[in-house]
Amino acid sequence: MKDNVTKFLQNNRQWLAEKQDIEPQYFQKLTTGQQPVALLLGCSDSRVSPAVVLGSDLGEIFVHRNIANVVAHSDMNFLSVLQYAVEVLGIEDVIVYGHYGCGGVKAAWEDDAIGLIDNWLAHIKDVIARHQAELDAIVDEHDRLDRLVELNVLAQIENLRQTSIYRKAMKAGKTLRLHAWVYDFASGKVNVLEPERMMSAA
Numbered sequence: 001m002k003d004n005v006t007k008f009l010q011n012n013r014q015w016l017a018e019k020q021d022i023e024p025q026y027f028q029k030l031t032t033g034q035q036p037v038a039l040l041l042g043c044s045d046s047r048v049s050p051a052v053v054l055g056s057d058l059g060e061i062f063v064h065r066n067i068a069n070v071v072a073h074s075d076m077n078f079l080s081v082l083q084y085a086v087e088v089l090g091i092e093d094v095i096v097y098g099h100y101g102c103g104g105v106k107a108a109w110e111d112d113a114i115g116l117i118d119n120w121l122a123h124i125k126d127v128i129a130r131h132q133a134e135l136d137a138i139v140d141e142h143d144r145l146d147r148l149v150e151l152n153v154l155a156q157i158e159n160l161r162q163t164s165i166y167r168k169a170m171k172a173g174k175t176l177r178l179h180a181w182v183y184d185f186a187s188g189k190v191n192v193l194e195p196e197r198m199m200s201a202a
């Protein structure tokens with residue numbers, strides 16, 4: 001029976017054969033452990049897959065994804081990922097990887113009641129409330145949502161700074177660089193927000 005996902009299994013067999021052709025020990029090497037260079041928090045959106053967009057290989061980026069790339073201080077799932085990344089894997093770069101055209105951000109702005117997800121989107125409504133005047137001043141709806149996407153990424157960077165994991169790392173004198181990136185799937189380009197702030201660990 002043909003379905004929509006069988007092709008992925010076929011792709012997988014083809015992909016692994018190609019990898020092994022190029023480097024026979026490729027998979028064997030991955031069994032010895034991982035030393036990723038960055039933790040990336042992205043959106044679940046199917047159009048933004050970080051490994052594809054950033055051209056990373058297996059083992060390079062530790063990834064967590066949720067709707068609208070939110071850092072929630074009660075989210076044990078993300079906090080566990082962050083702690084493991086920083087304290088066990090020794091990762092020094094954390095990327096918040098938002099994207100223009102984010103459906104979660106749009107739904108939060110439009111205040112649509114969808115159900116359970118509304119509770120999650122409330123985190124973005126907090127961002128809206130903090131920047132209401134700036135957002136209201138943007139006439140074009142598209143531009144306004146783009147700006148909200150950026151503000152959301154910056155807000156999540158601030159949320160990262162407030163986590164016990166980040167604070168513990170700073171106290172211990174560890175290096176932890178936070179990067180605010182926004183991907184534009186309409187052009188394929190990743191924009192860096194306020195790079196000068198990202199170099200500071202304080």
Ligand code: CO
Pocket residue numbers: 043044045067068069099101102103104105
């Ligand atoms: Co999104």
